[in-house]
Structures are given as C-alpha cells and as structure tokens.
Amino acid sequence: MRADPAGVLTGAHFLDGDQACTEGALAAGARFAAGYPITPSTEIVERFAARIPTVGGVFIQMEDELASSIAILGAVWGGAKAFTVTSGPGFSLMMEHIGLAAMTETPCVFVNVQRGGPSTGLPTLPGQADMMQARWGSHGDYAIIALCPSSPQECFDLTIQAFNFSEQFRVPVMFMMDEVVGHMTEKVVIPPAAQIEVTPRRHTKLRPEEYKPYASGEDLVPEMAHAGEGYKFHITGLTHDERGYPAMNPSAQDKLVKRLKEKVERAVDRITMLEEDSLEDAEVIVVSYGITARVAQRAIEMAREKGVKVGKLRLITVWPFPEKRIAQLAEKVKAFVVPEMNLGQMVHEVERAAAGRARAILVPHAGGSVHRPEEILNVILEAVR
C-alpha cells in the first residue's frame, strides 16, 4: 500500500540523519514511539514528539529503556506501527524485549545510533561496536534483520525499509546508525506519499473461531490479530504452540525456534541489500558499512589512483549476513579488507563466509572518530602484495 500523506514531508530538505530517521518512520506509518533520552539518538524522538500531534499518534517518554522497548510491543498489539530509539547503554537494556519481540513475532523497529562503548563509553562520539549485539544480544536462538545507513538520505529511505521488513517477516528490525551519520546534515529528498511503498500489517482474514495466532503458511510468517477485535488470543514469551498456548516440551521448542530462524534465513536474498562498485577486475574488496563505508570510498579512490585493483562492497543489510555473495567473491579475490569502528565484529562473518578462499583483514578502530582514509589505504596496499 501507499504511504499515508499525513506523515510524509514531501520535498527537498537539509536534515541530519537523526531527523531523517524520524521522517522515515512517519512516512512508514509509525504512529507510536516510546523513548528514553540518550545521546546521540535523542533528536529522533524529539522530532517525533514535535511532529506526531499534528500527524495523529502518540509519543511517550518512558521511565527507562526497558519500559520503552516493551511499550512499543504493546502498541503494536494494539494496532499501531511502533518504534523506539536508543544508543549503546539503552540498547543493552532493550535486549530483553528484542527477545520478546522475536519470540512473539511482533513487528517493530529498534533504532540504535551507535556511540563508543563499552558501558557509558563515548556518549557524543561514534562507534560501530554493537553490530554483534544487534544480532545476538538477547538470549536464546532467534533471527532479526539489521540495516545500516551511510547518509541522512539513507536514514530516511532505509527506516521505511526497516518498517517494511518488520511487517513482512514479523521480526524486530535493528536500524544500526552511528553518531556521525546521525549528526551529519545533508540534502534529503522526501518523495510524494504516492511514491512511497509501505508494507501493511499482515492481519488475519480468518474469523476468530478459525484463527490460530501462530499457524503459518508457506513463508513461515503467521498472521496477526489486534487486541479488541474479538479474537481473544493469547500471546506469551514462553515457548508456545500454534494456538499461542505455552508448550513446555522439546518438540514444541524445536518447531518454534527453528521457524523463527528459518523464516528470515530462507528469505535472505529478498532481504539482502548491497552496494557494489568496481568488483569486475578487483583483486581486493573493501567490505564496510555505515559511515565507515564513506571513509573507505576515499581510500578506494586513492588506491585506484595508484593503479590498485580494488572494489567496494557496502553492506546495507548487515543481518542476515550476505554470506552467499561473499563466498562467490572469495573465489576470485585475494583478500577482503574490512574497516569497522570496533576491534573486529563483521570481519568474523566475512572470514567465515570466505572460508579460507580469500583472506579477511580487519582495519580496526576503537571508536571516537572515523578512520583516516590512509589507514584503510595502507591495508589495501598490503593486501594486494
């Protein structure tokens, strides 16, 4: 379906990434947000709080991130599209409800504007060290989708995509920004509502007496009902059967948890978004994401000027990890150079997918600033040798 014009601020704007994310959420149909102040993400909910009363919806500032992250789940079961916004320390607190969202298959979006960690770390300075936490941070086995924008324009476009994926697959989607992308200001073009595709809630068409909350079809994604519609359904964080009833046994566990993973994994090709450039003749490929991809771009240009055959692969979808594409490319390149603003996270995935056919070389940065292009360039030059 098309976006509701009430939430779409059509036009060319000069916005920072945080503001663009808010506009993306509004365009995607988010009409509920709960948040707790935390740098460098707060501007997203500040703008939402200012905008939503004239669009039609609710913002509530909760008492902590535990509360924010479950208030959005309540809102979704009440019929809204909903999201919350945070940074590292708050993201740690939200793990509980990323798990509940995965277990109850509640479509929602968690925005993490990453800063330096661990703990309080560098509140006002960038990091990319929550990438593994985004995938694995809550206990148990489950799958999520994570997207990583590199510009304010992408903060708008991909926030819509994040909501659409969450509705399509009924998973929590992690929107993994970083402080630099969140605070950099660039031109953001917001198209007319009629040109914005939004995925509606997968609402059951069955009558209450026929409806089972966790019976799924071919794509393994069950259909939802909302509270107040007469379905009288039960939703629990316990392992449950198709009726949504607790089922404390290994076979129910096997069936449910495998489906939670499988519904995302089997759709990996539809979820994967990559930006590729100059891969045809590449001997080395720089794999990067977020703001680091823009620094890497400069390093790639500098290497090309020196005649080095280096290509670019930017992860827009970070989870599920696009391992098939990395495996293909590993057949024909010497090495992957992986700059990231952490001490080695996604590089492990690249290494695993390359499976020894090409080297995966980390260009680490503990955070607080972006890499210098020369740091990446030096590793590229070493890798082609």
Added chain:
Amino acid sequence: MSAISELVVINPVEPFLRSDRMPHIWCPGCGIGTTVNCFARALIESGADLDKVAVVSGIGCTGRVAGYLKLDSFHTTHGRAIPFATGLKLANPELQVVVYSGDGDLSAIGGNHLIHAARRNLDIKVICVNNFTYSMTGGQAAPTTPLEAITTTSPYGAYEPAFNLPALAEAAGASYVARWTTYHVRQVARSMQEILKKKGFCFIEIISPCPTLFQRRNRLGDGLDTMKFYKEKSKTRHGVSTREVEMSLTGEIVVGKFVDRDRPDYLETMKAQLRSKLGERYIDPKTRIEEESCECA
C-alpha cells in the same frame, strides 16, 4: 445423575476461562484461582464488552493468569506488564486494559513502572496478588516479605523492611487503591467491578496464601487455616490513611477501599495540553493509528 451434570455445565465463570488449558498450574490452597473467579464475576456484573478487555501479566504464579482467561491476553516479561499495557492502552484507548500480576513482579523488578504509571494516572487497572514471596521460583524473599518471615533467601527471618503497597500506589498518584484478602471474595469482586468503571490508574492488592512455600515455612498452616486467619485478623477500614495499613507476619490486616479520587487521566491531560497549544492542527491519535497499520477493515 443428569441433573448434576447439567449443574456443572452452567458454571457462570466458565465462558471466561480457557478450559482447554485446564488443569491450571496453581497448588491446592493457592489464592490466585480465587481472585480469577472474582475477576470473572466482576466482568459479568459490570457488563463489560469482553471483546474490549485485554489482560496483561508479567512473570510468576500470578503471571499465569493471562493465559487462563479467554480474553485478549498477554504474558509478557518479568516486571514489564505495566509498560506493555501502557503501549497497548495508548495505541487503542477503547481497550479496558487490566494488568494482573504478583507482588514480586509488580513491586520489585517492575517497581519503577508501577510508580510511573500511577504518576501518569494512566487509565489501566492493576490487580496485584500479594503472597509475600516469589512462588514460581520456590519461595524467595520479596519486597513485600514481612519482617521475621522465613523464605529460602531469608532462612533466618527477613530483616529488610517491606513495601506498604497501598501507600506506595497512593503516593505515586493512583486514583483508586484498595486491599482485600482472598477470604473477602465478594469485596474483591466488588472492588474489581468498581475499577472496571473507574477512570485512571487503579490498584487492588489482594493478600493471598501460598501454602506450599510461604505458609508452610512459616508454620502458618494450610490454605484453610489461612482463610480462618484472614477472617480473624482482617479489619475493614474504608478511607483509612494508607500509612496505617502496613502488613506484618501475624498481625492485623487492614482491608478496605483506601483511595477513590478523581484526577484527569494521562490521555485527557495529553490531549488537553496538545489541543491548547496546537488548536485545529492537533489530530486525535485514535483514528490514524488504526487506519495506518493495516488494510484490514
């Protein structure tokens, strides 16, 4: 014989229960089932539209209530029933949202959410079954455990002062606060009926036995003995200051309706404030939320 089976079939609370989930997990003598019976009777008496009643529970023995009620029901995470209910209510204000959980869930791990929902005067109804202990995990001390009481984590007697839950709820801003025991089934049902009609944050504490873990360890007898104890020790004092209703292990239990006041609720204050500043530009959230999320009729 046929007359007897007909009598069984017309148990008035059965339509409110998920009978396909019976038997329930609660122990003999436990008071939680009694409170559920009262709740079902309150729903009948209040004439509530059952399609619009949602129950939210946290974790623990009382946390299982949501799973046994044939209503839209949510069994959430430990301590977080209230913030889940907050989102649910704000997304669909037509819903009558009832939080049904235990003392540990609501006042320890969920204590912060309890006071903030009361402060906001959010229009949700909280039913807190207080058995003074964490029963699901085997009987540990809770913020409600009376001094001297033996639990698995206070093996020599509790020495932390306990929360006085009615005082906590009142101080934080609740519109309605009552306490009963599971002996007081009619009064419980009546209080539940009252909160189903009352706007704003409502809190009912129901003192309830855990014969398996709390009563036994403290040599307080079985479920029946506890009913006798509640009958003897309870004193109804409507309108009394909540400062005077502290609990002890074997002392008097002050019961009654302590607070019943009218304050504008969260959505009323939100809408009034936004309308006063934005005028015609303010759009009531209700309609948009429903339209935007799905193409369903």
